[in-house]
Amino acid sequence: MLRILGLSVRLGDKMALDEVALQVRAGELVVVEGARGAGKSTLLQVAATLRPPDAGEVWVAGRDVTALQRASLPYVRRNVGYFSAGLPLLGSMTALENVMLALAARGADPARARELGVRALGRVGVVGAATRRVESLSAAEQRLSGIARALAGAPSLVLLDEPSAGLAPSDAGAVLSALLGAVEAGAAALCASADGSFVSAACRAGARRVRLESGRVLAGGGPVGIVGSRRVDLAAVRVEAQR
Numbered sequence: 001m002l003r004i005l006g007l008s009v010r011l012g013d014k015m016a017l018d019e020v021a022l023q024v025r026a027g028e029l030v031v032v033e034g035a036r037g038a039g040k041s042t043l044l045q046v047a048a049t050l051r052p053p054d055a056g057e058v059w060v061a062g063r064d065v066t067a068l069q070r071a072s073l074p075y076v077r078r079n080v081g082y083f084s085a086g087l088p089l090l091g092s093m094t095a096l097e098n099v100m101l102a103l104a105a106r107g108a109d110p111a112r113a114r115e116l117g118v119r120a121l122g123r124v125g126v127v128g129a130a131t132r133r134v135e136s137l138s139a140a141e142q143r144l145s146g147i148a149r150a151l152a153g154a155p156s157l158v159l160l161d162e163p164s165a166g167l168a169p170s171d172a173g174a175v176l177s178a179l180l181g182a183v184e185a186g187a188a189a190l191c192a193s194a195d196g197s198f199v200s201a202a203c204r205a206g207a208r209r210v211r212l213e214s215g216r217v218l219a220g221g222g223p224v225g226i227v228g229s230r231r232v233d234l235a236a237v238r239v240e241a242q243r
């Protein structure tokens with residue numbers, strides 16, 4: 001579903017990505033770990049067609065999106081669910097309206113968009129915030145609503161950048177459960193995280209781990225594919241890691 005070949009991106013005098021190669025199949029979750037500045041966010045931005053690379057190819061559903069004209073990119077993005085703290089919700093709209101707006105862009109009619117939007121918000125535990133304006137939500141509720149927007153409507157490719165940052169363990173567990181559900185339904189998912197507990201929990205649930213340092217892929221491993229989604233208690237994972 002997602003195939004990255006020889007991907008390089010230069011930011012100023014620094015190589016943010018240096019000949020990265022990575023593949024994510026349909027029904028697979030790949031977690032990219034690494035410290036701040038390793039290139040994780042840049043990798044997801046390029047995969048989401050939001051940043052052009054300096055070299056390399058990005059194939060999504062059999063098409064090299066780096067070779068497409070700018071006018072064609074919105075059609076590719078219809079099948080991509082992308083979350084980043086740098087892509088904020090519209091503050092004057094409600095959480096549900098934000099999710100519905102994304103679903104409408106993917107072709108859902110208003111009734112279907114409302115149904116799917118409520119379902120997506122419920123899966124990450126913020127259905128109670130559906131009718132509240134984003135500007136009145138807490139930072140955690142805004143983050144969870146943004147993740148719901150990315151996961152709503154069963155996109156074929158899911159890209160989540162640091163989804164657990166700033167979340168309580170129970171909220172991070174709900175996010176991981178929702179992500180695993182999307183993968184079990186057939187999505188290819190790439191998730192960037194510097195949260196060791198979140199990465200460990202994802203790998204215990206079947207994710208494949210890839211490490212990125214200074215723009216280069218150093219290692220990858222773990223199971224390929226998700227063997228059944230499950231609700232994960234990250235608090236329990238943290239306690240176990242401290243033993």
